[in-house]
Amino acid sequence: MNKQLIFFFLFVLFIIYSFSVYFSGTTYDKGISHFTTEAKLGKKLFQEKNCISCHQIYGLGGYMGPELTNIISYRDNDESIARAFLKGGTAKMPNFQLNDEEIDALISYLKYIDKAGNYPPKAYEITPYGTVNEIVTDEK
Ligand code: HEC
Incomplete structure (x- = not known):
């Protein structure tokens, strides 16, 4: 594969990722x-x-x-x-x-x-990879 094609592909991914980060940031409500x-x-x-x-x-x-x-x-x-x-x-x-x-x-x-806000310590579960996931019991 030629280098320009790889560069172009990565550049497109970069643009898509930038947009998704930018827009998910502005939709964060947190009760406001x-x-x-x-x-x-x-x-x-x-x-x-x-x-x-x-x-x-x-x-x-x-x-x-x-x-x-x-x-x-x-x-x-x-x-x-x-x-x-x-x-x-x-x-x-x-x-x-x-x-x-x-x-x-x-x-x-x-x-x-x-x-x-969430005051009581959050509930977590351990995933098969050894990391933790929050257990969301209620929509905040
Ligand atoms: C002098 C201390 C004091 C002040 C000031 C006070 N509270 Fe309380 N409040 C308590 C206590 C103690 C309880 C638990 C009551 C009991 O067990 O009899 C309580 C209970 C409550 C509960 C019920 C909690 C539950 O378990 O559901 C709410 C809601 C509440 N207070 C809101 C307020 C708000 C709003 C204010 C201000 C306007 C206020 N309190 C001022 C002492 C206070």
Whole structure:
């Protein structure tokens, strides 16, 4: 085979590869589409009410209450438990007297952080080649 043909073939592969890398990079979402206006309001409330003093997000925060990063998907995307906590509080978690709009906003924020990050250590399986593959149990 002549050299120019090989060069041309490799050059075409290079172009195809460059395009695929470029476009897969721009389609990476990581939850940002869930960062709606409502979720932004929820983030503001989360900061104002200082929820982080007792709860962690992405592993950081206070340790009196549970980690909240994946609390929505952990409960099979059933938000009613989170709502009940926010509505009434418990003996350990204060009742912040939130109205329905504020609760909706906080729930949106919790849904956003659930999509944006994975806090519990990921589950892996070992492949026959001795490398690891993440076991994806839930669409993030
Ligand atoms: C004084 C500490 C404290 C603060 C402040 C606090 N929480 Fe909590 N939260 C807790 C504790 C403790 C629990 C577990 C409650 C229990 O077991 O009674 C909890 C539970 C929860 C749960 C339920 C978790 C589950 O397992 O499903 C959610 C959701 C939640 N809190 C959200 C919030 C949000 C949002 C804020 C801010 C508006 C907040 N918390 C502020 C202490 C706190």
